[in-house]
Structure formats: structure tokens, C-alpha cells
Amino acid sequence: MQTNYDSIVVNFVQKKKGHFILVSDDVLFEKTFLAMLKTLALTEDSLTLATLDTLILKVKENIEYGNFPLVILELFLKGNYNIEKIKELKNIFKNIKIICLTNEIDRDKIAHILEYGADNVIVKPVSINSLIQKIAFTVKSSGLSKLVDKCKEFIENNNLEEAESIVNKILKIKPDSSIAYILKGDIFKKRNKIKEAEECYLEASKRSKLYLEPLKKLVELHEAIGDLEKKLAYLKRLDKLSPLNYNRKIEIGKTYIDLDKVDEGKEYLDEAVKQIKKYSQEILASTLMDIALKIKDKVPHLSSKYIEEAINFKA
Known part of the structure; x- marks a missing residue:
């Protein structure tokens, strides 16, 4: 007998043309995934195995075929830390879903994964039932999410009255909605009402203290002014x-x-470099050069040191 979670996953594949794209070298996880498909009476045609090199092409092909891709990607694969790959995928393909696979239960790492665009995280090993539940939570759509998407579209196209009408609908359905206050703030920002936009973003932050988006909006707002x-x-x-x-x-x-607090700034820059050395050696040189370019006008001597470090690393 199918559970509600089973029905959501089956509906995703059979009615919404959902397609799974797996990037993993974990044989046990692949076997578990195939067993899940069998349990749900879904064919293996609903799964594509990809590599890091072929992933973007496979996603593009699936979208061209009219499918809705769900990418399941290892956080660490063959020495690569794939956090930037998640970000790249979401930048190229706005509407795809991504689940990140990891062996570690670490709050900070999971926060980082979700912030970079993953829609969900699976900590391995995982049972068939847990896998079904994770996929169901990831692909399930609600009337509220459709309203949010429509509102974002109106804001982007400067149809602000229509956007405002949708925000009011969302708040009637869910009065404590953090995303509604973010959208309200975006509308005020478009109207150049900075104080009102800030108040909305702060309200959104209060309503969901672990939700990063309101704080990001506040960063963007204060950078703009x-x-x-x-x-x-x-x-x-x-x-x-x-x-x-x-x-x-x-x-x-x-x-x-930029605030002429060079010592404090260097401390954060060095901490960033330290993190990259730990997780992602392949982007170290390019990141060092990026840091150098960002600070070259204010502190050219410090910029030169980061350039030198990048050159030495490449050598």
C-alpha cells in the first residue's frame, strides 16, 4: 500500500515528468536508489547517472525533453568539494531541485549547503523509506509556493500593484510568513522606499531567526545606499x-x-583562505586573485601579497 510520500514521488515522475540525475560514486547509495524505484514501481528510465563533467549537459538535455530534473549530488566526490557546483547549477537553471549527499551531520556544513542553493540534504547511509520522504519533501509543491513564484515574477517585471495583491493573499493564508515580508520589502525597495523596505526585511528576520534571506536582503539594501x-x-x-x-x-x-579597518579586514580574508585550503584546493588560486582584485584600490600592498600567494600556489 502506497503512503502519502510514495504518492508524491510517483506523481512527480509520472505526472510532472520528474527525472532523477545522480552524481555519486557511492555504490551502496546507487543500489538503495534503484531499490527505491523498484519499490515504487518506477522504471530505471527515470534515473540518469552523470559525472561532474557531464552534469550540466544532462540537466540541459532533460529540460529540453520537457522533464523536470531533480539532481542528487555528492558534496565530496573524487577530491572535489562540490558546494560551488550547487551554486553554479542554480545560477544556470533557476527552477531545478537539488539534493546534496553527505556523510557528515554538521549544522554549519548543512547551513552552507542550503545557503548555496541545495533544496535538501541527505545524510548517508539512508533507508529506502527515508529516501522517499526526503525526495517527497523536496519536490512537493504547494499553493503558497506558486503564489510566491508569481509574486517574484511581478516584482521583476515592475508590476508592483499585482505583486502587492499577491503578498496580501499570502499573509491572509499565513500571517507569520517570513517570505511574504521579504516580498513586501522588495516591493518597497523597487519604489525606492528604503525605510519601509528595511522594516519589512527586519520583520521577516524576526519571524524566522534561522532564515538567511532577510539578512541578505538587508545587506543588499545597505550596500545600495x-x-x-x-x-x-x-x-x-x-x-x-x-x-x-x-x-x-x-x-x-x-x-x-572599505571602512579603513585593514587589520580586521585581513583577519576575515585570511580566515576565508584557510577555509578554502581545507575544503576546496581547486579554487584556491582563483579565490586569492579575486581577493586581490577586490582590495587593490584601497590596500595595494596587501593585494600584492595575495597575488604572490596565488602565483606560488600555481607554481
Whole structure:
């Protein structure tokens, strides 16, 4: 007898043209996944095995075929730390879903994975039932999420009255909705009502203290109006919630330097480099060069040191 979770996954494949794309070298997980398909009476045609090199092509092909791809990707694979791959996929394909596979239960790492665009995380090993539940939670759509997507589309196209009408609908359905206050803030920002936008983003943050998006919106808002002190304050709050984001540490370092606090800035930049050395050696040289370019106008002597480190690493 099918459970509700089973029905959601079967419906995803059979009615919504969902397709699984797996990037993993874990033989046990692959066997578990195939066993899950068999349990749900789904064919193996609903699964594509890909590599890091072929992943983007496979996603593109599936979208062209009219499928809805769900990518299941190892966080660590053949020495690669795939956090940037998750971000790249979401930048290229806005509407795909991504589940990240990991062997570690670490709150900071999971926060980092979700912040970079993964829709869910599976900690291995995993049972067939747990796998079905994770996929169901990832692909399940609600009326609320459709309203949110429509509202974002209206805001992007400057149809602000229509967007405002949808926000009011969302708040009637869910009065404590953090995303509704973010959207409300986006509408005010589009209208150049900075104070009202800030109030909405702060309200969104209060309603979901672990939700990073309102704080990111506040960073963007204060950067846009040139208030570096407030931008820095919100960047540091984000850093406490998701401390493994090395790109944010670089931005904190740069902001300190823009405020003429070079020692504090260098501390954050060096911490970012330390994290990259630990997790992602393959992007170390390019990140060192990126840091150097960001700070070259304010502190050319420090910029030169990061360039030298990048050159030495390549050598």
C-alpha cells in the first residue's frame, strides 16, 4: 500500500515528468536508489547517472525533453568539494531541485549547503523509506509556493500593484510568513522606499531567526545606499548563522577595508583562505586573485601579497 510520500514521488515522475540525475560514486547509495524505484514501481528510465563533467549537459538535455530534473549530488566526490557546483547549477537553471549527499551531520556544513542553493540534504547511509520522504519533501509543491513564484515574477517585471495583491493573499493564508515580508520589502525597495523596505526585511528576520534571506536582503539594501556600517553588521550576523561561507568572509573583509579597518579586514580574508585550503584546493588560486582584485584600490600592498600567494600556489 502506497503512503502519502510514495504518492508524491510517483506523481512527480509520472505526472510532472520528474527525472532523477545522480552524481555519486557511492555504490551502496546507487543500489538503495534503484531499490527505491523498484519499490515504487518506477522504471530505471527515470534515473540518469552523470559525472561532474557531464552534469550540466544532462540537466540541459532533460529540460529540453520537457522533464523536470531533480539532481542528487555528492558534496565530496573524487577530491572535489562540490558546494560551488550547487551554486553554479542554480545560477544556470533557476527552477531545478537539488539534493546534496553527505556523510557528515554538521549544522554549519548543512547551513552552507542550503545557503548555496541545495533544496535538501541527505545524510548517508539512508533507508529506502527515508529516501522517499526526503525526495517527497523536496519536490512537493504547494499553493503558497506558486503564489510566491508569481509574486517574484511581478516584482521583476515592475508590476508592483499585482505583486502587492499577491503578498496580501499570502499573509491572509499565513500571517507569520517570513517570505511574504521579504516580498513586501522588495516591493518597497523597487519604489525606492528604503525605510519601509528595511522594516519589512527586519520583520521577516524576526519571524524566522534561522532564515538567511532577510539578512541578505538587508545587506543588499545597505550596500545600495552606501551604509557600510549597517551592511557589515548584517554580514556578521549572517556569518554567525552560516560560518563556512568563505565568499561572505571575503565580503566582510573587503567591507572592513572599505571602512579603513585593514587589520580586521585581513583577519576575515585570511580566515576565508584557510577555509578554502581545507575544503576546496581547486579554487584556491582563483579565490586569492579575486581577493586581490577586490582590495587593490584601497590596500595595494596587501593585494600584492595575495597575488604572490596565488602565483606560488600555481607554481
